[in-house]
Amino acid sequence: AAAARCAPARDSHGPPRQGHGSSKAASLHWTGERAVSVLLLGLLPAAYLCPGPAVDYSLAAALTLHGHWGLGQVITDYVHGDTAIKAANTGLYVLSALTFGGLCYFNHQDVGICKAVAMLWSL
Amino acid sequence: MGSTAREEMSRFWEKNSRSNRPLSPHVTIYKWSLPMAMSITHRGTGVALSLGVSLFSLAALLLPEQFPHYLAQVRALSLGPTLIFSAKFALAFPFSYHTWNGIRHLV
Numbered sequence: 001a002a003a004a005r006c007a008p009a010r011d012s013h014g015p016p017r018q019g020h021g022s023s024k025a026a027s028l029h030w031t032g033e034r035a036v037s038v039l040l041l042g043l044l045p046a047a048y049l050c051p052g053p054a055v056d057y058s059l060a061a062a063l064t065l066h067g068h069w070g071l072g073q074v075i076t077d078y079v080h081g082d083t084a085i086k087a088a089n090t091g092l093y094v095l096s097a098l099t100f101g102g103l104c105y106f107n108h109q110d111v112g113i114c115k116a117v118a119m120l121w122s123l
Numbered sequence: 124m125g126s127t128a129r130e131e132m133s134r135f136w137e138k139n140s141r142s143n144r145p146l147s148p149h150v151t152i153y154k155w156s157l158p159m160a161m162s163i164t165h166r167g168t169g170v171a172l173s174l175g176v177s178l179f180s181l182a183a184l185l186l187p188e189q190f191p192h193y194l195a196q197v198r199a200l201s202l203g204p205t206l207i208f209s210a211k212f213a214l215a216f217p218f219s220y221h222t223w224n225g226i227r228h229l230v
Contacts, residue, residue: 037229041222067173074170080136095177102180110189119194123207 029069036066051114059113060103068096165224168217 040062046055075088107113126134186193 034229037225041226041229044222063176067169067176070169071173074166081140082133098184099177099180102182102184103176106180106183106190110183111191116190119191121211123194123198123211 033066033069036062036069040066047114047117051112051118053107053112056107056112056114057104060100060107064096064100064103067099068092071095161224165221165228168221168224171217172221 040059043055043059043062047059071092072089075085075092079085079088103113106116110116111119183190
């Protein structure tokens, strides 16, 4: 008799949801990654056509963020174990912070990214 | 109420690290395909470029002189055009590959 019991015609838990207590963080992160990629792509012709502080600082920001998120994905893929993951991500934050700081310093004190690339290529 | 992907992933890794099972061969035995090769190259160039930018950034913070000084030093080395071209290629190729392949990922 119990074996003859049919499954309910409708799922009693209601319509499909993302899941209990889920957040949209992951999908927003994904969208953010694509947005920064497109921004960075747009900065390349901008750097060539209108070099200057605005593009320099935008490049510093977009480059650092794009790299930070990219390396973050590499860590997620290859680093396993809670402590290792935490250590790797902390190291990444430090690296990215230093990178952004260094690029801004270069833009402020030195010739700036656009000019530097132009000068390097004139070699 | 199910478990999160992260919880399941952790459980998988903990169980498998504990059991000391041998890792099934993958990159060493499967025939390489173009998509595989392009994907790992995209990742490789990305990591290399990122580290390069970070290195440049740290150099800017730590080195005493400014960029034009060091550039003048390199210019004074009077390196052959072949070497200079090769160096530019070594910089431009990973950058271009990553950029164009990146566009392919975006569209």
